[in-house]
Amino acid sequence: KNEVEQSPQNLTAQEGEFITINCSYSVGISALHWLQQHPGGGIVSLFMLSSGKKKHGRLIATINIQEKHSSLHITASHPRDSAVYICAVSTFGNEKLTFGTGTRLTIIP
């Protein structure tokens, strides 16, 4: 069982819909990362969280340390948001990341 679980694995939505992607982890963490991977492989770091909530444009990331859970929200989704969204965690004393398998998001015009 992976230490980092994401849901759903695949998500298809209409343009404009509010999107939520979930990440649960089983270990104590020092930080959680949300990454975006476009077709062709390039990965972009979206957020790094250790508590609370962060917002960047239409993207919002939240984390609940007690429940070991994080969510990534996309408001007013657009076809260019179509990508794989990856959750990754680092633990105290170990900066190496453990990755989830990703959520493939497809936004239909």
Added chain:
Amino acid sequence: EADIYQTPRYLVIGTGKKITLECSQTMGHDKMYWYQQDPGMELHLIHYSYGVNSTEKGDLSSESTVSRIRTEHFPLTLESARPSHTSQYLCASSELGRGGEKLFFGSGTQLSVL
């Protein structure tokens, strides 16, 4: 904008060939990483470096080797490629910022060994 570059972008080679995947970054980061990713699967760390002349193996066993002679350069070498090495290889670097380590990824090298 991330200033981390990988070459080649795609590579198709025959079994037994020696190959080197290049990774360079111009941000002066000490920490660099190589990840391997199969389609639909999570990234696995195969090598990392925390500075010049410092290299360590990652969590996933790999027959590849790395070197870090210069801060900006972190090449990965396969002495004798096999079909089981077919995968995507992603290079990354990181810097410590407010709130923790921020990651920067290259575009990846898609390796196919025939």
